[in-house]
Amino acid sequence: xxxxxxxxxxxxxxxxxxxxxxxxxxxxxxxxxxxxxxxxxxxxxxxxxxxxxxxxxxxxxxxxxxxxxxxxxxxxxxxxxxxxxxxxxxxxxxxxxxxxxxxxxxxxxxxxxxxxxxxxxxxxxxxxxxxxxxxxxxxxxxxxxxxxxxxxxxxxxxxxxxxxxxxxxxx
Numbered sequence: 454x455x456x457x458x459x460x461x462x463x464x465x466x467x468x469x470x471x472x473x474x475x476x477x478x479x480x481x482x483x484x485x486x487x488x489x490x491x492x493x494x495x496x497x498x499x500x501x502x503x504x505x506x507x508x509x510x511x512x513x514x515x516x517x518x519x520x521x522x523x524x525x526x527x528x529x530x531x532x533x534x535x536x537x538x539x540x541x542x543x544x545x546x547x548x549x550x551x552x553x554x555x556x557x558x559x560x561x562x563x564x565x566x567x568x569x570x571x572x573x574x575x576x577x578x579x580x581x582x583x584x585x586x587x588x589x590x591x592x593x594x595x596x597x598x599x600x601x602x603x604x605x606x607x608x609x610x611x612x613x614x615x616x617x618x619x620x621x622x623x624x
Contacts (some may be wrong), residue, residue, distance in 0.1 A: 454602075455601065455605065460573065460578050460597075464553060467566065467570070469606045470609055472603070472609035473608070475616075476614045477619070478552065478556055484549070485555070486555075487548075488597065492621075493618045495513055495611075495614065498544075498547065498548065499543075499544050500611050500614060501547070501552075502544050502546065504557065505547060505562055507604075510603075511566075511600070512566060514586040515586065524586040526590070561573050563604070569619065570600055576624060577596065578596050578597045579597055
């Protein structure tokens with residue numbers, strides 16, 4: 454996994470990968486947003502819904518913990534080995550939006566996520582045991598790893614998926 458030396462470095466990478474990912478959607482027409490192709494498990498709309506779902510879920514864990522609620526990760530309804538249902542919930546939550554709306558929501562969520570990251574000091578971001586939700590898995594990840602795995606990593610991997618989807622759509 455990629456490592457970061459500071460909060461600023463992490464934020465720079467989130468911004469860069471977010472922009473590269475969402476720019477891939479500029480030339481996708483609205484009528485194709487829900488189209489699926491064999492070998493590509495998500496439609497363009499589902500790819501953005503996945504990102505929105507995870508960014509908002511992670512920020513929600515933190516908000517809930519700060520408000521004194523007990524946080525169950527990933528959710529009380531889903532276990533880590535059963536994420537398919539969680540993804541279906543993400544797709545349903547965002548299915549009524551147009552591609553343009555989804556892109557705007559994504560840009561807003563990335564900005565909100567970066568704002569959230571900015572609320573932490575470097576020590577809080579890179580230290581362990583800062584938040585209970587972050588320590589909820591056996592690996593007890595620091596917050597920066599949760600940020601990386603739910604933004605930068607999927608922004609990169611889904612960028613190649615949307616490119617593959619676009620190649621299929623043009624044939």
